[in-house]
Amino acid sequence: METFAAVFDVIYQLFDNIGFLILAASGLVIIFGMMGVINMAHGELMMIGAYITAFSYHAGIPAPIAIIFAGIGAGLVGMILERLVIRHFYKQLLSSLVVTWGLSLLLSQGFLIIFGPSILNVPTPFGNFPIGEQTFGIYRLVLFAVAIAMVASVWAIFTYTKFGTRARATMEDPDMANALGVNTGNIYALTFGLGCAMGGIAGGMFALTATISPFFGINYTPLAFITVVTGGSANAISGLISSALSLAGIQTGINNLVNVYIGYVAMIGAAFVILLILPKGISEYIERRKIRVRKVTNK
Amino acid sequence: MNKFLLRFVAGAAALGIITAVAVSVPGVNTAKAATDEEIVLCAIDDLSGDFSIMATPKTYGYKLAVKEINDAGGITVDGKTKTVKLVQYDGQSQVKRYQELAQKCIFDDEADVVMAAYTGAEREAARREVVRNKTIYWHNNQGEGGIADHYSFFSGPTPEQQVLPALKWMIENLGPRMIFIGADYNFCRAIGAWTRTAANLYGGEIEYEEYFPFGVSQWQATISKIQSIGPDFQVHCLVGGEQVQFYPQAQAAGMSLPTWSNVTIADGYEHKRFAAPSLANMYVTPGFIEDVPHPNSIAFTKKLRAMFPDMVYANEHAGFGYTAVKAMAAAWAKAGTTETEAVIDALESGIEVAEAPGGPWKMHGDQHHAAMHSYLFMVNEDHTLSLLTDLGYTEPTFLKEIGVDMRKEAPNRQFLPPDNPAWSSFFEGQ
Numbered sequence: 001m002e003t004f005a006a007v008f009d010v011i012y013q014l015f016d017n018i019g020f021l022i023l024a025a026s027g028l029v030i031i032f033g034m035m036g037v038i039n040m041a042h043g044e045l046m047m048i049g050a051y052i053t054a055f056s057y058h059a060g061i062p063a064p065i066a067i068i069f070a071g072i073g074a075g076l077v078g079m080i081l082e083r084l085v086i087r088h089f090y091k092q093l094l095s096s097l098v099v100t101w102g103l104s105l106l107l108s109q110g111f112l113i114i115f116g117p118s119i120l121n122v123p124t125p126f127g128n129f130p131i132g133e134q135t136f137g138i139y140r141l142v143l144f145a146v147a148i149a150m151v152a153s154v155w156a157i158f159t160y161t162k163f164g165t166r167a168r169a170t171m172e173d174p175d176m177a178n179a180l181g182v183n184t185g186n187i188y189a190l191t192f193g194l195g196c197a198m199g200g201i202a203g204g205m206f207a208l209t210a211t212i213s214p215f216f217g218i219n220y221t222p223l224a225f226i227t228v229v230t231g232g233s234a235n236a237i238s239g240l241i242s243s244a245l246s247l248a249g250i251q252t253g254i255n256n257l258v259n260v261y262i263g264y265v266a267m268i269g270a271a272f273v274i275l276l277i278l279p280k281g282i283s284e285y286i287e288r289r290k291i292r293v294r295k296v297t298n299k
Numbered sequence: 300m301n302k303f304l305l306r307f308v309a310g311a312a313a314l315g316i317i318t319a320v321a322v323s324v325p326g327v328n329t330a331k332a333a334t335d336e337e338i339v340l341c342a343i344d345d346l347s348g349d350f351s352i353m354a355t356p357k358t359y360g361y362k363l364a365v366k367e368i369n370d371a372g373g374i375t376v377d378g379k380t381k382t383v384k385l386v387q388y389d390g391q392s393q394v395k396r397y398q399e400l401a402q403k404c405i406f407d408d409e410a411d412v413v414m415a416a417y418t419g420a421e422r423e424a425a426r427r428e429v430v431r432n433k434t435i436y437w438h439n440n441q442g443e444g445g446i447a448d449h450y451s452f453f454s455g456p457t458p459e460q461q462v463l464p465a466l467k468w469m470i471e472n473l474g475p476r477m478i479f480i481g482a483d484y485n486f487c488r489a490i491g492a493w494t495r496t497a498a499n500l501y502g503g504e505i506e507y508e509e510y511f512p513f514g515v516s517q518w519q520a521t522i523s524k525i526q527s528i529g530p531d532f533q534v535h536c537l538v539g540g541e542q543v544q545f546y547p548q549a550q551a552a553g554m555s556l557p558t559w560s561n562v563t564i565a566d567g568y569e570h571k572r573f574a575a576p577s578l579a580n581m582y583v584t585p586g587f588i589e590d591v592p593h594p595n596s597i598a599f600t601k602k603l604r605a606m607f608p609d610m611v612y613a614n615e616h617a618g619f620g621y622t623a624v625k626a627m628a629a630a631w632a633k634a635g636t637t638e639t640e641a642v643i644d645a646l647e648s649g650i651e652v653a654e655a656p657g658g659p660w661k662m663h664g665d666q667h668h669a670a671m672h673s674y675l676f677m678v679n680e681d682h683t684l685s686l687l688t689d690l691g692y693t694e695p696t697f698l699k700e701i702g703v704d705m706r707k708e709a710p711n712r713q714f715l716p717p718d719n720p721a722w723s724s725f726f727e728g729q
Contacts, residue, residue: 121574139551209547
């Protein structure tokens with residue numbers, strides 16, 4: 001029983017860390033991984049999601065609906081930002097970095113002025129369950145499940161829907177897509193909005209287990225970028241999953257073998273080493289392997 | 300020059316102008332040099348930014364004290380009756396603002412006293428400027444203590460009034476086994492050293508001690524570790540937006556061990572700001588908060604709320620900001636002048652503030668720290684506070700035991716528990 005509890009503890013922590021990375025990165029994987037926009041304000045869109053969730057919840061709306069509101073709200077804000085600001089900076093990596101960083105400062109400081117330094121958070125639902133001497137929160141597992149569901153739905157949207165096909169065509173070759181009758185402006189706005197909505201939902205999910213402040217976003221932006229960049233954009237979805245698995249795996253292992261501080265350093269170090277060996281991210285390597293396997297089997 | 304570059308340069312220029320304007324706009328009150336009819340009290344506090352939640356009530360304490368002094372006719376110094384003029388600046392929760400605003404207080408406003416800062420980093424940025432220019436400096440909330448400087452005075456509680464009596468009570472009533480987790484910086488390192496001292500003095504054991512960088516927000520591994528140790532209670536010094544994520548995560552994981560914290564409730568009234576019950580079973584040791592049932596406390600909170608109806612909570616800052624101004628008023632009256640050395644002599648003669656919000660308060664002249672009451676509260680499930688015990692009126696003795704007497708000579712440095720020869724064995728092998 002004791003060994004089972006210890007093993008379960010580590011697995012639980014692993015799920016928790018994977019869920020955290022995937023959720024934080026789920027919107028960014030569309031915006032950066034697919035569209036190539038460095039959106040430094042991604043954390044602030046999550047922050048907006050958290051605020052919408054908290055305000056809706058305290059106005060008496062059940063938490064799941066409050067989180068859906070968060071997704072819709074952040075998505076709308078995202079689309080407005082895309083039309084007004086972001087669209088002028090496609091294919092300009094450095095300018096989009098500066099502009100979105102400015103947006104991030106404006107949003108967080110603006111929220112600080114309007115709503116003050118912190119608002120009442122939302123209590124964590126579902127309680128906990130005991131294994132051996134320890135108790136574990138159920139909500140952290142729900143976070144993991146939602147993270148997986150979000151990745152699956154991103155994959156499904158881009159693989160099976162008409163919008164997904166058009167979006168992929170637009171990302172691949174905007175001029176050609178435009179010539180073939182795709183309204184690429186709308187596609188960009190919708191795709192960006194979808195990424196922001198994902199961020200809003202993630203922010204709403206975290207609002208149930210975190211304190212909420214105007215600087216909520218800086219918890220998530222750096223790790224979201226590290227996860228997405230490590231994953232690479234050859235295949236954003238498989239990249240996200242593989243990088244979250246490997247980074248969270250290393251973090252969980254070192255956390256338990258040494259301590260939390262070294263665990264954090266080890267995770268960043270791992271991302272560094274992975275990018276040194278595979279500069280285009282893990283998914284590039286996976287895609288290359290796939291092609292090689294296909295060639296071999298075709299012979 | 301291409302179009303984009305042009306736009307970028309124009310944008311940068313606009314940003315530069317905006318920044319320049321924003322920086323040149325002075326703090327809350329534009330102040331001219333003091334007239335002869337006024338004593339100048341210059342206060343620098345975080346009215347905006349992260350720490351405004353903690354520091355704003357302190358400025359209410361200053362305003363109430365100054366109003367009471369002036370309504371009573373002012374203070375007679377140098378043959379004239381003068382009123383106190385309060386000059387206030389916004390430190391914006393940014394350390395670098397404290398240095399420049401301290402200079403502004405001294406050179407532009409010719410302040411007779413400067414009261415500044417919340418955090419230790421802000422305190423040192425302002426304090427060094429103030430004492431370098433031979434002006435009296437006050438820090439008016441809890442601190443790690445041990446600063447022995449000729450010009451610096453401290454109205455708030457130190458670990459002598461908080462860590463030691465509180466952990467003694469915790470060890471006696473809850474058991475000896477504790478863990479310590481804290482942020483990795485000087486204040487929490489000092490609290491860690493005081494926790495070690497308390498454990499050694501009162502028969503406690505620290506079973507696990509770890510310091511975390513500010514960015515840590517994923518706590519499951521630490522929660523598991525603490526649960527597997529199963530201590531009698533925890534000691535926390537978790538600071539900042541990321542680290543306080545510990546509480547909702549611990550609550551979700553079903554961990555509700557008693558926790559003593561030095562940095563919660565008394566400064567940031569988190570029990571009013573976080574959803575219940577995430578802080579339930581937390582123990583705190585303020586020198587004053589509005590829940591303290593002392594008659595002084597009740598009278599003070601009533602006056603303060605009448606003057607500032609929007610105040611969320613009268614925290615420790617409000618109480619000790621008020622106390623410090625009252626102590627300075629008493630010192631000016633006693634010295635009969637605003638001349639710095641004479642006022643320091645008066646402060647060192649043992650100024651008392653009978654109406655201090657937390658109960659009787661007395662400056663110890665040899666140590667520049669005060670004797671005061673501290674109170675042990677527990678946070679309930681619904682985030683109300685229960686007073687467990689008055690920890691009593693505690694005299695500051697830490698600097699005296701090291702051999703410091705600032706009436707004779709000020710060493711102008713900070714001392715920490717390992718500097719006390721009687722305690723050095725607690726820190727061997729560290």
